[in-house]
Every structure is written in structure tokens, then in C-alpha cells.
Amino acid sequence: MDWEFTQETFLSLVSALPLTLALAGTAIALGAILALALALARTSGIVVLDWFARAYVFIFRGTPLLVQIFLIYYGLSQFPAVRHSIFWPVLRDAYWCAVMALSLNTAAYASEIIRGGLLSVPHGQMEAARACGMPRLMVFRRIVLPLAIRQALPGYGNEMISMIKATSLASIITIMEVTGVAARLISETYRAIEVFVVAGVIYLAINFLLTRLVQLVEFKLSPHLRQPENAAQAVIAGDTR
Amino acid sequence: MTQPGFLDLLSFGPDGWAKALLAGAWMTILIALSGYAIGAVIGTFGAWAKISGGKGLRVAADAYTTVLRGIPDLLVIYLLYFGGSAAITSIGRLFGADGFISFPGFLAGALAVGITSGAQHTEVFRGAFKAVHRGEIEAAIACGMSRSLRFRRIIAPLTLRHALPGLGNVWQVVLKESALVSITGVVELLRQSQIGAGSTGLPFDFYLIAGLIYLAISTVSSIAMRQAERHFSRGVRRG
Numbered sequence: 373m374d375w376e377f378t379q380e381t382f383l384s385l386v387s388a389l390p391l392t393l394a395l396a397g398t399a400i401a402l403g404a405i406l407a408l409a410l411a412l413a414r415t416s417g418i419v420v421l422d423w424f425a426r427a428y429v430f431i432f433r434g435t436p437l438l439v440q441i442f443l444i445y446y447g448l449s450q451f452p453a454v455r456h457s458i459f460w461p462v463l464r465d466a467y468w469c470a471v472m473a474l475s476l477n478t479a480a481y482a483s484e485i486i487r488g489g490l491l492s493v494p495h496g497q498m499e500a501a502r503a504c505g506m507p508r509l510m511v512f513r514r515i516v517l518p519l520a521i522r523q524a525l526p527g528y529g530n531e532m533i534s535m536i537k538a539t540s541l542a543s544i545i546t547i548m549e550v551t552g553v554a555a556r557l558i559s560e561t562y563r564a565i566e567v568f569v570v571a572g573v574i575y576l577a578i579n580f581l582l583t584r585l586v587q588l589v590e591f592k593l594s595p596h597l598r599q600p601e602n603a604a605q606a607v608i609a610g611d612t613r
Numbered sequence: 614m615t616q617p618g619f620l621d622l623l624s625f626g627p628d629g630w631a632k633a634l635l636a637g638a639w640m641t642i643l644i645a646l647s648g649y650a651i652g653a654v655i656g657t658f659g660a661w662a663k664i665s666g667g668k669g670l671r672v673a674a675d676a677y678t679t680v681l682r683g684i685p686d687l688l689v690i691y692l693l694y695f696g697g698s699a700a701i702t703s704i705g706r707l708f709g710a711d712g713f714i715s716f717p718g719f720l721a722g723a724l725a726v727g728i729t730s731g732a733q734h735t736e737v738f739r740g741a742f743k744a745v746h747r748g749e750i751e752a753a754i755a756c757g758m759s760r761s762l763r764f765r766r767i768i769a770p771l772t773l774r775h776a777l778p779g780l781g782n783v784w785q786v787v788l789k790e791s792a793l794v795s796i797t798g799v800v801e802l803l804r805q806s807q808i809g810a811g812s813t814g815l816p817f818d819f820y821l822i823a824g825l826i827y828l829a830i831s832t833v834s835s836i837a838m839r840q841a842e843r844h845f846s847r848g849v850r851r852g
Contacts, residue, residue: 423792433785434828439820446810449816533683540685542798554799555691564696570686576683 374566381557381570384551389574392549395467395539399474400532406475407482414487425483432480438541440477443546445469470542478535485531489524491517522593530588533579550574619818622809630809630819637805638826639760644722644801645791651727656734663739674735681732686790689729694721694797722794730787736780742768744775774845781838785831792827802826 410428413421432440448454448463461469493516501511543552554571558564625631644707662674670825681689704712745768753767795804810816 417780431824431828434804434831435824436789436827438792438795439824439827442803442807443817443820443824447820450815450817537683537685540687541689541793551687551691554688558691558695560696562699562702564692564699568692568696571688572680572684575685575688576680579683
């Protein structure tokens with residue numbers, strides 16, 4: 373391996389990293405909101421909402437992400453109504469099309485994860501909250517949602533990693549994020565292995581950090597599974613005294 | 614020129630793209646099946662290395678699954694397609710051919726899909742093997758079965774039964790991943806739709822049709838998988 377070339381490759385790939393992170397971050401944030409809405413629709417017990425959410429999940433999980441990206445980026449411009457609408461400046465932009473496709477896609481997968489979390493909340497907890505006189509919305513905000521998030525977090529972490537990986541597809545619609553730059557370098561220099569190794573290391577590093585971050589949040593959210601810190605400190609203090 | 618309607622595109626007539634799209638769908642299935650088969654072979658070895666390999670093999674298998682689950686599949690396709698072309702070109706130069714020789718897209722695609730799905734196959738097989746009761750293997754030893762007989766009659770069938778749901782999920786992922794192979798120029802379903810979209814100026818119609826065909830393939834295969842699960846767990850008592 374040529375060290376100088378590897379260094380140059382690393383620098384040009386790292387300069388594309390902010391775009392990858394922006395894509396993933398925006399898509400995950402927008403997708404999470406949509407996913408929560410879909411999960412609530414699934415668990416609402418209202419037939420129309422339930423079936424809408426089911427159909428949504430079926431369609432977005434059953435088709436390749438690349439088809440969804442093409443449908444939004446190339447497909448929508450087919451209609452003059454879209455080209456003349458106020459949304460055109462957004463829909464013409466490859467970046468926003470990629471964000472939209474990624475958000476819609478991750479929402480389908482994440483909604484099932486969140487639904488699992490919502491269903492795992494023990495009924496007794498909700499009953500207890502009701503018995504305390506909490507209104508429905510407060511029960512949801514203070515009891516159901518926090519418990520569901522804690523339960524869903526490991527699965528959600530995996531989905532976030534898939535989203536980081538999925539941002540690479542944006543390179544196919546001309547966005548120069550990490551994979552886009554890597555593809556350009558490979559086709560210019562034909563040194564596939566060096567570029568691949570450097571790009572791979574960057575993606576592995578992001579995903580490693582993300583996994584650690586999710587683990588940290590999980591740790592913070594489950595104090596009930598550990599010995600209380602105060603008690604532990606008290607014991608230590610008692611020992612030293 | 615009048616543009617053909619949505620249903621005209623789906624016809625077998627002179628304006629219709631049905632034949633081309635079906636051929637593309639067939640190519641998609643072929644790529645997915647070959648990639649899946651390659652992945653299953655890699656996954657078998659990977660699971661074996663993780664379960665009963667020495668330390669070196671175990672570390673190698675762990676590194677393989679960690680790396681392949683952490684990097685985008687698209688990168689693997691680029692590596693094999695461009696890397697393979699570069700390798701073939703330099704080999705060709707040794708034999709006196711000059712100019713660029715491109716690596717076959719189908720091979721690069723199937724290999725890339727296989728290598729990425731191999732990591733998932735490994736985990737599925739490993740988990741399924743763990744679910745096999747120790748007692749069943751002990752009973753086989755007590756009956757005096759040899760190692761290979763034990764594997765063939767007891768371990769392999771039981772592992773496969775436990776692995777079926779996971780294998781179904783991997784198949785769905787592989788099917789969708791095969792769409793990425795279109796970047797190598799192999800005329801599979803998505804590439805065929807791109808060609809159609811380009812020549813008729815109706816991208817929405819073509820990508821919609823492609824999406825519907827993918828949906829149909831994945832629905833049919835998930836029904837088949839459910840049937841297979843029911844068939845292979847006939848002897849299992851529930852509840």
C-alpha cells in the first residue's frame with residue numbers, strides 16, 4: 373500500500389464526512405418523528421389508521437431503498453404539477469430527495485421497533501398512573517413513552533447503524549458524501565483496495581462510536597438495574613471512616 | 614409523439630416493456646439467488662469457525678462479521694467491480710492484451726451480495742446451532758453415531774429448523790440489496806427500469822412498476838418461507 377496515496381485519500385474522504393453525518397442525522401431525526409406517529413397509528417385501535425400504518429410498513433420494507441430514492445428524485449419530476457409547485461426547489465435538490473427517501477424508509481423499520489417498545493410497557497404501570505389521577509396524555513408522556521424508549525433503544529441503535537450505511541446510496545444520485553468521493557477516487561485511480569480500506573475504516577469508526585453512544589444512553593436510562601450510586605458511595609464512605 | 618399510458622407500458626405489444634421487465638426481474642432473482650447461495654456457504658464456514666474453530670479462526674470470523682456489518686454494501690460492490698476490473702486488466706497485460714478489461718458485473722454483484730450476506734448468515738447459523746439442545750447431541754453420541762453421521766442426521770436438520778426464520782429475513786435483505794448491482798450495468802430489474810425511464814421519459818411509471826415487482830417477489834417468498842417453516846416444524850410440540 374502506498375502511504376502517501378492513502379493519506380491523501382483519507383483527507384479527501386474525511387472532508388466528505390460532514391455530509392454523510394448530516395444526511396444520516398436529518399433522516400434519523402425526521403424518521404423518528406414519523407415512526408412514532410406510525411407506531412401510535414398501529415396501536416391506536418382505529419381501523420383506518422391501523423391499516424394505513426400496516427400498508428406503509430409493508431410497502432417501504434418490501435421495496436429496495438434505491439427504488440424509493442429514484443422514485444422521489446427522478447420519478448416526481450415527471451409531473452408538470454410537481455415541477456410548477458412551491459415544493460419544486462426542494463424536490464429538485466438531490467440532497468433533500470435523499471433525506472426524504474431515507475426518512476420515509478427508516479420510519480417504516482423504526483415504527484415496528486417503537487411499536488414493540490410500546491407493547492412491552494407493563495399494563496400495571498399504566499393502571500398505576502391512571503390510579504394516581506394522571507390524564508391520558510400525561511400517562512403517555514411520563515410513563516409509556518420513557519419506558520417504551522428504554523425498551524426499544526437496542527433495536528433502534530441497529531436501525532441507526534443501517535441508516536449510516538444507507539446514506540451511501542445517496543452517492544448514486546450525485547451526492548458527494550463519503551461513498552460518493554470514494555467511488556470517484558476509485559474510478560479515477562483504479563486503486564480500489566486502498567480507497568476501500570480507508571472508506572471502510574471511516575464507516576467502521578462512525579458505527580463504533582454510534583454503538584458506544586447508544587450503550588451510554590442505555591446505561592443512563594436504566595439506573596434501576598444498578599446499585600444506586602448514593603448507596604454505593606455511602607458504603608465506600610463508611611469503609612473509610 | 615404521444616406518451617404511452619401506464620398500462621401500455623405493461624403490455625407485451627410493440628410499445629410494451631413487459632417482456633424486458635420480466636427478463637430484468639428474472640435477472641434480479643438470479644443475482645439474489647447466487648448471492649444468497651454464496652452467502653450461505655460463507656455463513657456455514659463462518660459459523661463453524663466461530664463455534665469450534667481455534668483462536669485464530671474465531672478472531673478472523675469475528676473480524677469478518679464486524680467489518681461487513683459496519684460498512685455499506687455499496688462499497689463492497691465498488692471494491693469488487695473496480696478492483697476486479699483492475700486485477701483482470703493487469704493480468705491481461707501480462708498476457709499481452711492492452712486496454713481495459715472490465716470484470717463481469719454479474720459475478721462482481723453476486724460475489725458482493727454473497728460476501729455481505731455471509732456475515733448475516735454466519736450469525737443466523739451460529740444462533741440456530743446454539744438453540745440445539747445439548748441433550749440431543751449427547752443422545753446421538755450415546756447411540757454411537759460418528760461425527761459426520763451426527764452432523765448429517767442430528768445437528769444439520771435441527772440447526773436448519775431453528776435457522777429458518779432468520780434465513781427468511783436474510784433472503785429479504787439480499788433481494789433488496791440486489792438492486793445495488795444495477796450500478797455495475799447488469800440489466801436486472803432496476804437497471805431495466807432506468808433504461809425504460811430514459812427512453813420513454815416516464816421515470817415515475819417505471820420505478821413504480823419496479824417497486825411493485827420487488828414487492829410481489831418479496832411477498833411470494835415470504836409466503837413460501839412461512840410454508841417451509843410450518844413444514845419443517847411438524848414434529849415440534851407447542852405450548
